Amino acid sequence: MAGNMKPVLGFDLGGTKMLCGLVENGRTVTARYKKKTKEIDKPEDLVDRMVSCVEGCLKEAGIRAKDVAALGVAAPGPVDLKTGTLLNPPNLGVQELPLAKLLSRKLGVPVVLENDVNAGLYGEFVAGAAQGFSHVVGLFPGTGLGGGMILNGELYYGVSGAAGEIGHMTVQPGGRLCGCGNRGCLEALASRGAMAREAAVLVAAGKSPTIAKLAGTDISKMKSSVFADAIDAGEEAVIELVNNAAWWLGLGMASCVNIFNPEAIVIGGGLVEKLGKSYVKVAEASMREHAMAAIVKKVKVIAAGLADDAAVIGAAAVAAKNLALNAASGSRE
Amino acid sequence: MAGNMKPVLGFDLGGTKMLCGLVENGRTVTARYKKKTKEIDKPEDLVDRMVSCVEGCLKEAGIRAKDVAALGVAAPGPVDLKTGTLLNPPNLGVQELPLAKLLSRKLGVPVVLENDVNAGLYGEFVAGAAQGFSHVVGLFPGTGLGGGMILNGELYYGVSGAAGEIGHMTVQPGGRLCGCGNRGCLEALASRGAMAREAAVLVAAGKSPTIAKLAGTDISKMKSSVFADAIDAGEEAVIELVNNAAWWLGLGMASCVNIFNPEAIVIGGGLVEKLGKSYVKVAEASMREHAMAAIVKKVKVIAAGLADDAAVIGAAAVAAKNLALNAASGSRE
Numbered sequence: 001m002a003g004n005m006k007p008v009l010g011f012d013l014g015g016t017k018m019l020c021g022l023v024e025n026g027r028t029v030t031a032r033y034k035k036k037t038k039e040i041d042k043p044e045d046l047v048d049r050m051v052s053c054v055e056g057c058l059k060e061a062g063i064r065a066k067d068v069a070a071l072g073v074a075a076p077g078p079v080d081l082k083t084g085t086l087l088n089p090p091n092l093g094v095q096e097l098p099l100a101k102l103l104s105r106k107l108g109v110p111v112v113l114e115n116d117v118n119a120g121l122y123g124e125f126v127a128g129a130a131q132g133f134s135h136v137v138g139l140f141p142g143t144g145l146g147g148g149m150i151l152n153g154e155l156y157y158g159v160s161g162a163a164g165e166i167g168h169m170t171v172q173p174g175g176r177l178c179g180c181g182n183r184g185c186l187e188a189l190a191s192r193g194a195m196a197r198e199a200a201v202l203v204a205a206g207k208s209p210t211i212a213k214l215a216g217t218d219i220s221k222m223k224s225s226v227f228a229d230a231i232d233a234g235e236e237a238v239i240e241l242v243n244n245a246a247w248w249l250g251l252g253m254a255s256c257v258n259i260f261n262p263e264a265i266v267i268g269g270g271l272v273e274k275l276g277k278s279y280v281k282v283a284e285a286s287m288r289e290h291a292m293a294a295i296v297k298k299v300k301v302i303a304a305g306l307a308d309d310a311a312v313i314g315a316a317a318v319a320a321k322n323l324a325l326n327a328a329s330g331s332r333e
Numbered sequence: 334m335a336g337n338m339k340p341v342l343g344f345d346l347g348g349t350k351m352l353c354g355l356v357e358n359g360r361t362v363t364a365r366y367k368k369k370t371k372e373i374d375k376p377e378d379l380v381d382r383m384v385s386c387v388e389g390c391l392k393e394a395g396i397r398a399k400d401v402a403a404l405g406v407a408a409p410g411p412v413d414l415k416t417g418t419l420l421n422p423p424n425l426g427v428q429e430l431p432l433a434k435l436l437s438r439k440l441g442v443p444v445v446l447e448n449d450v451n452a453g454l455y456g457e458f459v460a461g462a463a464q465g466f467s468h469v470v471g472l473f474p475g476t477g478l479g480g481g482m483i484l485n486g487e488l489y490y491g492v493s494g495a496a497g498e499i500g501h502m503t504v505q506p507g508g509r510l511c512g513c514g515n516r517g518c519l520e521a522l523a524s525r526g527a528m529a530r531e532a533a534v535l536v537a538a539g540k541s542p543t544i545a546k547l548a549g550t551d552i553s554k555m556k557s558s559v560f561a562d563a564i565d566a567g568e569e570a571v572i573e574l575v576n577n578a579a580w581w582l583g584l585g586m587a588s589c590v591n592i593f594n595p596e597a598i599v600i601g602g603g604l605v606e607k608l609g610k611s612y613v614k615v616a617e618a619s620m621r622e623h624a625m626a627a628i629v630k631k632v633k634v635i636a637a638g639l640a641d642d643a644a645v646i647g648a649a650a651v652a653a654k655n656l657a658l659n660a661a662s663g664s665r666e
Contacts, residue, residue, distance in 0.1 A: 035464075078417020096640055124514060127522040134492070135491055135492045147592070151484060151489060152489075156485075156593075157594070158353040158468055158593055158595065159467065159468045159594055159595060159596045159631075160628075160631075162593070162594040162625075162627065162628045163590060163592065163593055163594035164592065164594075165591035165594075165625060165628065166592055167589070168591040168624075168625055169502070169588040169592065170504060170584050170587060170588055170623050171503060171504065171506065172506065173504065173505065173584060176583035180625055181626075182623060186484070208543060251503050251506060254503060255502040255588075258499070258502060259480070259488070259496065259497065259498060259499055259502065260489075260491055260496055261491020261492055261493060261494070261496035261497075261498075262491060262492060263492045290503050290515060291512075292495075292501055292513055292515075293500060293503075294411070294495065295493075295495045295498065298492075298493075309624070314509075327510075331558060
């Protein structure tokens, strides 16, 4: 019975910060502990830092590691889900790190690794905006454009856990260069990274005093809030740039609608949080314009609502589920 | 036990012909009966004609309706799978026809309806080119461009059975008009219908004597074999046109690879059968050019091999499965 289950730890490992949360009843975060993700000299430093973040969370909750059922870790892809290995995530300074095994050894609890996009989508599915649906596609525009799918009530992984690269759907053949080496990927047109590269042009042309002041032409400084501030200042060129990116996002959402026949599309991440309704509205209008009428009619567009907690809850839920499946298959043997 | 199961009838209802087959052991067609799909005055005529085709097949097999477990019907979409209703298929002259119910009443066997693309893909999965895989995407360029997916070993339907409209993924925003009303759909660039519309331009410009002779500028006469003949005649303009369509197909296949992380992509239909290896080769090269290297590396591209039998075997397999599921859920009640 869920009520009698031990709580589960969820951990969101990001490039700039890490967050550990205690998740009770599969969906409520009752304690949190946050740390910066510092540059590290050796892989063990990352593991140690994560262990200390977990311990901070346990202390905050007033419990010990043996009181939790498992730890679920949401990490930047690509990850090897079966072996719990971080492959070659950008910004973390590690490669082929068997993170689940190392953390489990130090903490004495089962550890399950999940990629952060799936974890975030699953969090919204079990406790947030996507509750009650069985077919959900998630799109998360950020530096890149992460994607994930819940099909028939389950995360869909594909044959090797790499499914969901919706951001690398080609939508403009021969078009803008993408970080993956291809041209015209959705990510190259609709991500915040893509917006930043265009904004640099506006700044250089003197068309966005706000972005010039906050970030100059440094695209790594063009966070979602920078765009929000420029829009609040009424800068027409930025409004057009953002609307254009939202239009492309909606075009990608439309293809997902036609391919998956889902009940809902969840969009989330910093852009959605900072730009809010006007951004979502443009994306949704573009989706309805480009999708097949009969299929898109009942599709709901939902802005993710759990923010940082989504990946924590989702990672914990994936870990709990994994544990239950292992127990069930063990008892059948 | 499969060996003791009654055989199952599979039926492929097309716009120009209908084919009924007796499927034994879930994968072998042991008798066939074919009829033309004539224009009809009233919906009952279609049902009567189908019944007579089924009876022809039973006679051919030397058995009676009570000797078969079920009838699976593959029909042009859109179909309502739950109620077994043909909605508004093109070229059949019927609307909202409760086909499964009507056929079942006349034949005295359970009838299950499936859309023809799913049935064809499922046939290749249980008895053809896609055997042994669990994650397969199918693309079938014809008049339109049908798509279907087998995910985790099961056909994927979406929330209302409309999933798989891969042909209506937008790949050229603002581009060529598609039959769905949108612009730049994959179908508007990679289907045989799209090729025919381009070929009409070539014919009018005097650049394809072969197509001019076989079809004139009538796009409804530009079957796959017409293109094959023009290529055999060495007509450069047609070769370029076909390669261009195959390139677009491969671009769509690449997006499917990135989204689904499948083991295989199956392509099939008349174009694949008539144009053969050179067509498949161009599509595959384009797929590998446009997909993410790590994901596409192990993906196999497979030409469907069962031709007309695919939908017959697939429809029978879906019906048998449906029946088994119903029996199982009944016994739990």
